[in-house]
Amino acid sequence: MKIAYSPCPNDTFVFHALTHGLIEGAPSFDVTYADIDVTNHLAIESDPNQHDVMKISFAALPWVLNDYALLSCGGALGRGCGPLVLTADEEHHPAYLRGKRVAVPSERSTAYILFRLWAAQQVEGDIGEIVVMPFHDIMPAVQKGDVDAGLVIHEARFTYQNYGLHKLVDLGDWWEKDTGHAIPLGAIIARRSIEQEALTGWIKQSIDYAWENPQASKDYVREHAQEMDDDVAQSHINLYVNEFTKELGEEGYEAIETFLYRAANDGLVPDTHLHKLRD
Known part of the structure; x- marks a missing residue:
């Protein structure tokens, strides 16, 4: 399975177990590391068959919801972590x-x-x-x-x-x-032809593994952290990996909808496919 996410510590921490054969029953993964601006353009402009799973910005979702589904886990929402x-x-x-x-x-x-x-x-x-x-x-x-x-x-x-x-x-x-909402930052999307229940389960297991074995991914995180100080990398993980990463829940979906409908109202994103957010 082909997956693309950033080399940032929160993504490598979350997906370490999934992409290193540590989740029973999960397929092998071919990983592309790219900053989120790159994955946004890949999702919007490239052949949807090029990647099965991607990390993109929530702001890019309206352009891709015809081909990709928003997964309920693995992404980044939070408080006190805005730009x-x-x-x-x-x-x-x-x-x-x-x-x-x-x-x-x-x-x-x-x-x-x-x-x-x-x-x-x-x-x-x-x-x-x-x-x-x-x-x-x-x-x-x-x-x-x-x-x-x-x-x-x-x-x-x-x-x-x-x-x-x-x-x-x-x-x-x-x-x-x-x-009053959390900030919707990064979304995990998957091609709509993929069986999403199994994929979501594997990602949740990867998150649990990361939390239960925080040292296991340390070398992997450091390898891709672009010379980032270890303490800064850990602060990055602490800030962006939270309960919304495990499950968006109603609070998470409401934050995403508020953000995208506001943006659409101001003409910043299209509203064409927003009805598919929870599909």
């Missing part, structure tokens, strides 16, 4: 972004959709230019003044101070206060 908007100067007012150049990791990411929803509510007037760049290039670009602000994700929550940068807004904090 940040950073600046080089200690700015604390949204108006600073009017007419500015803002670097973002993708225009089809949860982070970007949250940013646009927040900006529509909080920034009077138009933001200037949106510059898409790999997420690991964003903080250096803000630091050097190549852009005025940067939208960051992942471990940047723990490291942005190392670049002398300042937090303009925590978009997750804004989202939670505005809606």
